[in-house]
Amino acid sequence: MKGRLYMKIGLINGSPKQRNSVSETIISQLKGRIEKGNQLIELHFRTNRLSDQSIGQLASCDCLVFAFPLYVDGIPSHLLACLRQLEDYFSKEAKKELRVYCLVNCGFYEGEQTAIAQDIMKNWCKRATLSWGQGIGIGSGGMVQSVANAGDDFRLKRNFARALDMVSKNILSLSEAENVYINFNFPRLLYKLCGEMGWRKQIKNEGLKVKDLNRQIDLGDSKG
Numbered sequence: 097m098k099g100r101l102y103m104k105i106g107l108i109n110g111s112p113k114q115r116n117s118v119s120e121t122i123i124s125q126l127k128g129r130i131e132k133g134n135q136l137i138e139l140h141f142r143t144n145r146l147s148d149q150s151i152g153q154l155a156s157c158d159c160l161v162f163a164f165p166l167y168v169d170g171i172p173s174h175l176l177a178c179l180r181q182l183e184d185y186f187s188k189e190a191k192k193e194l195r196v197y198c199l200v201n202c203g204f205y206e207g208e209q210t211a212i213a214q215d216i217m218k219n220w221c222k223r224a225t226l227s228w229g230q231g232i233g234i235g236s237g238g239m240v241q242s243v244a245n246a247g248d249d250f251r252l253k254r255n256f257a258r259a260l261d262m263v264s265k266n267i268l269s270l271s272e273a274e275n276v277y278i279n280f281n282f283p284r285l286l287y288k289l290c291g292e293m294g295w296r297k298q299i300k301n302e303g304l305k306v307k308d309l310n311r312q313i314d315l316g317d318s319k320g
């Protein structure tokens with residue numbers, strides 16, 4: 097399918113974080129590649145209900161690009177609720193073809209971890225009578241923000257930048273393509289060590305102790 101001269105592209109941040117999410121950074125890195133005179137409609141899904149206005153905005157687009165985090169090998173629950181609402185709308189409304197692209201980032205090292213979430217999105221497209229475009233799985237999500245300001249040829253950023261180039265080209269031509277899963281050019285062990293250091297720092301900032309990282313919530317404990 098050929099792309100149009102000017103397109104309306106819906107960019108959906110599906111992270112529940114209000115700010116500084118990896119998904120937000122991914123969208124901002126993508127924007128520079130797909131703006132080119134196109135109209136970008138940016139929405140942040142943070143609750144489990146979409147307004148009629150948001151649905152109308154999305155329905156007027158030529159394609160939708162979702163960027164969201166992997167949660168328990170799947171889709172964050174608030175986003176799932178919004179997808180159900182959109183499915184209901186799109187499957188009943190007669191509309192033009194709308195292609196869907198997904199950029200899913202995760203905490204684990206390998207981008208392949210997001211494969212199940214990409215399948216869920218692909219199945220959702222079928223039920224919502226939308227067309228699947230492509231999925232990009234980004235492993236080591238925490239690295240995205242560290243390399244955001246680096247040049248695209250910076251060794252650590254290269255795989256991420258190439259994946260964005262690829263999906264941008266497909267978005268601009270409204271094409272379908274195979275999913276792509278990427279890792280950063282960073283040793284796996286070092287990534288794990290840095291992650292563990294980050295968690296220790298975060299838990300201390302919250303006023304808790306490092307051993308609390310292993311604490312299990314005993315639901316039977318809660319009284320009243």
Ligand SMILES: Cc1cc2nc3c(=O)[nH]c(=O)nc-3n(C[C@H](O)[C@H](O)[C@H](O)COP(=O)(O)O)c2cc1C
Nearest residue numbers: 111117118119165166167168169201202203204237
């Ligand atoms: C509730 C929850 C579940 C998660 N489940 C997974 C998971 O199954 N696999 C994984 O690799 N990362 C998992 N993560 C990590 C997030 O995908 C990761 O931190 C991501 O970079 C957050 O993206 P965001 O900043 O755009 O929200 C989980 C995080 C949370 C809070």
